[in-house]
Amino acid sequence: MSLDTIDRRLLDVLQKSGRISNSDLAEKVNLSASACHRRVQRLESEGYIAAYVALLDPRKMEVSTTVFVEITLSTQADEVLNAFEKAIARVPDVLECHLTAGTADYILKIVAENTDDFARIHRQYLTRLPGVAKMQSSFALRTVCMTTALPV
Numbered sequence: 001m002s003l004d005t006i007d008r009r010l011l012d013v014l015q016k017s018g019r020i021s022n023s024d025l026a027e028k029v030n031l032s033a034s035a036c037h038r039r040v041q042r043l044e045s046e047g048y049i050a051a052y053v054a055l056l057d058p059r060k061m062e063v064s065t066t067v068f069v070e071i072t073l074s075t076q077a078d079e080v081l082n083a084f085e086k087a088i089a090r091v092p093d094v095l096e097c098h099l100t101a102g103t104a105d106y107i108l109k110i111v112a113e114n115t116d117d118f119a120r121i122h123r124q125y126l127t128r129l130p131g132v133a134k135m136q137s138s139f140a141l142r143t144v145c146m147t148t149a150l151p152v
Contacts, residue, residue, distance in 0.1 A: 070104035072134040080131040
């Protein structure tokens, strides 16, 4: 299925206001409530909408320190990549893990309470990851911009 203009408007609004009522959503995109509901159901069933979530405030959750960690593996053999990916998926403090092209094999986004908490995460999890040859951590000083909304 290809997305038309109305589908894109629906997705744009839902990305920014996932708890909007169907009637308010229909009004924003100039549809009847029933037509809006059918379209949203179709977007869900076809996988365009993967989930509805609550975005938590990191400061309120006491994990306001963001650390980006570049990981270089000893080799890029499939068994090493697979073992690393399986292990990193079990680290609760990792928000994102991306296989990358460039100087590092992976880039991780990790949240922690503070530098001491990151040291714990480093000792408890990161140093035990399989196949790691090099690791470099960078602490975010301030978030300049951030969104979860994809361009539609």
